[in-house]
Amino acid sequence: MSNTFGNLFKVTTWGESHGYAVGVVIEGCPSGLPLAKEDIQDELNKRRPGKSELSSQRKERDEPLILSGIFDGKTTGMPISIIVKNEDTVSEDYEDIKHILRPGHADYTYWKKYGVRDYRGGGRSSGRETVSRVIAGSIAKKILIKNGIEVVAHVIQIGRIKARRPDFEEIKKNIEKNAVMCADPDAAVLMEEEIINAKNQGDSVGGVVEIICRGAPAGLGEPVFDKLDADLAKALMSIGAVKGVEIGLGFEYKDKFGSKVNDEFFIKNGDIKTRSNNSGGILGGISTGEDIVCRIVVKPTPSISKSQKTVDISEMREKEIVIKGRHDPCICPRICPVAESMVSIVIADHMLLSGVINKKIS
Ligand SMILES: Cc1cc2nc3c(=O)[nH]c(=O)nc-3n(C[C@H](O)[C@H](O)[C@H](O)COP(=O)(O)O)c2cc1C
Numbered sequence: 001m002s003n004t005f006g007n008l009f010k011v012t013t014w015g016e017s018h019g020y021a022v023g024v025v026i027e028g029c030p031s032g033l034p035l036a037k038e039d040i041q042d043e044l045n046k047r048r049p050g051k052s053e054l055s056s057q058r059k060e061r062d063e064p065l066i067l068s069g070i071f072d073g074k075t076t077g078m079p080i081s082i083i084v085k086n087e088d089t090v091s092e093d094y095e096d097i098k099h100i101l102r103p104g105h106a107d108y109t110y111w112k113k114y115g116v117r118d119y120r121g122g123g124r125s126s127g128r129e130t131v132s133r134v135i136a137g138s139i140a141k142k143i144l145i146k147n148g149i150e151v152v153a154h155v156i157q158i159g160r161i162k163a164r165r166p167d168f169e170e171i172k173k174n175i176e177k178n179a180v181m182c183a184d185p186d187a188a189v190l191m192e193e194e195i196i197n198a199k200n201q202g203d204s205v206g207g208v209v210e211i212i213c214r215g216a217p218a219g220l221g222e223p224v225f226d227k228l229d230a231d232l233a234k235a236l237m238s239i240g241a242v243k244g245v246e247i248g249l250g251f252e253y254k255d256k257f258g259s260k261v262n263d264e265f266f267i268k269n270g271d272i273k274t275r276s277n278n279s280g281g282i283l284g285g286i287s288t289g290e291d292i293v294c295r296i297v298v299k300p301t302p303s304i305s306k307s308q309k310t311v312d313i314s315e316m317r318e319k320e321i322v323i324k325g326r327h328d329p330c331i332c333p334r335i336c337p338v339a340e341s342m343v344s345i346v347i348a349d350h351m352l353l354s355g356v357i358n359k360k361i362s
Contacts, residue, residue, distance in 0.1 A: 005235065007226070009140060011345060013132035015083075017121030018091050022162040023083035024132035026139060029069070031141055032361040033136035040064045040082065043138035046337040047130065048281050049326075050088075052179040053260065055334055056326040059088045064135060071166030075139075077359060082135050086128070091120040093325040099314035100321050104302030106240075111313065127240055127331065130338040137341020140348035147357065149215040151344045153336040154183045156295070158207035159194040163187035168214055168291070181209075181336045199329035204301035207332040211236075211294045211339045213347055216281070218289035227285020228350055230291075235342035236296050241331045242339075244297040251326025263290075287350075294343065298335055303327040 004012040008028045015022030040065060049056040062084050069080030073174045098119045101107040106125035121128065144151065154175050156163045165183035166174065171183040178188040180195070191207075198205040223230030233245045246252075250260060263274035274290055281292035303323045312319045328334055351357045 005238065006345060006349045008304055009143075009345060009349040011136040013135070013136075014131065015086075015129060016123045017126035017128040018089040018118075018123075020126060020296055021083045021085045022131045023081065024135045026069070026080040026082075026136050028076050028359075029077070029080055029139055030143065030352075030357060030359050030361045031075055032071055033075040033146070034097055035070055035139060035142060036073060036076055037064060037066060039045075039142055040066075040135055040138045043134050043141070043341070044084070044131065047134045047334060049328070053199075054179045054192060054319055054328075054330065056328045058090075058326045059258060060084075061087060062131060070134060075361075080139065084131050084135070089121065090325070094119045094121060096126070096324065097321065100312050100319060101310050102302055102321065102323060103308050103310055104299070108113040117313075118351070121325070125240065127184075127328070127334065130335075130341075132237065133239075133345075134341045135336050137337070137344045138169070140341070140344035143351070143357065143361075144215075146361065147215070147351070149213065149345070149347065151211065151213045151340045153181070153209055153340045153343075155180050155191065155336065156208050156210045158182075158191040158330055159198070159205040161190045161194050162188055163191075165210070168212060171212070179333060180330075181333045193314060195330045198300075202305035203329075204304050204327070205279070205330045206298050206300040208332065209296050209298060209332055209335055209339055211296070211343050212291040213281070213343055215286050216347055217356060218287055220347065220354050220356070221282065221284075221286040222350075222353065223285060226353075227282075228287055228346070229231045229280075229282045229285055231346045231350070232292075232294055232343060235346045236339060237293060239335060239338055239342060241299050241301070241335070242296045243299050246280075247282055248293055248343040249278040250280075250295060253278075257362045263288075270309070292343075292347075294339075296335075296339060298332050301328050301331055 010027040012025045044062040050059040067081040174183040180191045182188040229247045261278045277290045281290040
């Protein structure tokens with residue numbers, strides 16, 4: 001069972017939604033990287049549930065406990081191990097569905113594969129596992145920032161509401177101003193309404209998140225199987241509820257002519273640049289030096305309180321289910337820091353693979 005991701009910047013995660021803690025071990029992080037608990041906490045706070053009525057009301061402090069790999073405020077080059085305790089677990093909420101499969105969730109496939117059903121909050125398939133990804137991502141981000149690279153995720157669609165896409169600096173400024181992580185303030189208001197409406201009807205809603213990486217050098221990515229876009233797609237698709245990944249123009253390429261979408265080259269101050277960036281900053285699996293642009297489609301949260309038809313596996317009979325517990329009516333805002341983390345992990349890993357950075361940060 002693979003709980004490990006990455007080649008040189010290697011991330012192993014563990015933990016279940018209602019277990020004692022969730023955690024991560026990061027191997028291959030260069031030594032000498034300044035790293036404080038606050039760097040990790042800041043990123044975890046972005047992911048934390050219970051911050052508004054738009055997310056699950058589970059109240060977690062998500063305080064990281066650093067067990068190894070950091071000394072005198074810097075990474076040592078040894079495995080970094082960090083845990084976060086699960087403090088606000090209400091496993092009783094899940095008693096009713098102990099033997100009942102939630103449509104759209106991982107209950108059926110986990111039970112089929114392992115024969116064990118950890119019904120408490122979704123077990124390992126819960127969004128709670130993404131705490132570990134965000135911890136690793138916060139460390140990858142520090143490596144990127146030291147190299148002038150930034151990664152930002154923002155919500156561009158929720159249900160029927162689509163956002164205008166401002167420039168990078170405006171996106172960074174605006175996303176903190178609303179609970180939906182949308183850079184278009186007008187659309188953000190409508191998105192909030194869309195989520196509340198769905199929630200009030202006992203339903204949930206999906207959407208689209210865009211992730212932009214600015215400042216990555218040209219040359220990241222390996223030919224053929226470890227292409228940068230292939231690794232990004234795997235990283236992003238491994239997040240629960242993500243059902244599609246686009247790089248650059250993505251599915252919009254389908255009805256275009258090459259003459260309209262090829263990114264033409266020109267020379268600027270002795271450097272080669274492209275006039276457009278339909279390729280999303282990647283050609284032949286290798287970064288061009290332009291912005292790396294990915295989009296993910298996020299499905300509506302499976303756990304809804306509307307009545308649904310399903311099966312009780314203890315009696316092997318069909319049944320209606322009405323799901324209780326605290327759930328995100330829309331996963332998009334909470335997935336932003338997770339998607340930023342996964343992209344940052346991939347970029348940091350490829351910087352090590354390409355030799356852009358080495359095992360010691362000076
Ligand atoms: C950050 C995050 C939060 C999530 N919150 C919930 C939730 O509150 N309720 C729920 O049913 N699913 C939630 N999910 C989605 C499930 O984990 C996911 O749909 C499930 O594991 C099935 O996997 P699949 O949708 O990728 O097939 C969340 C996912 C993420 C990444």
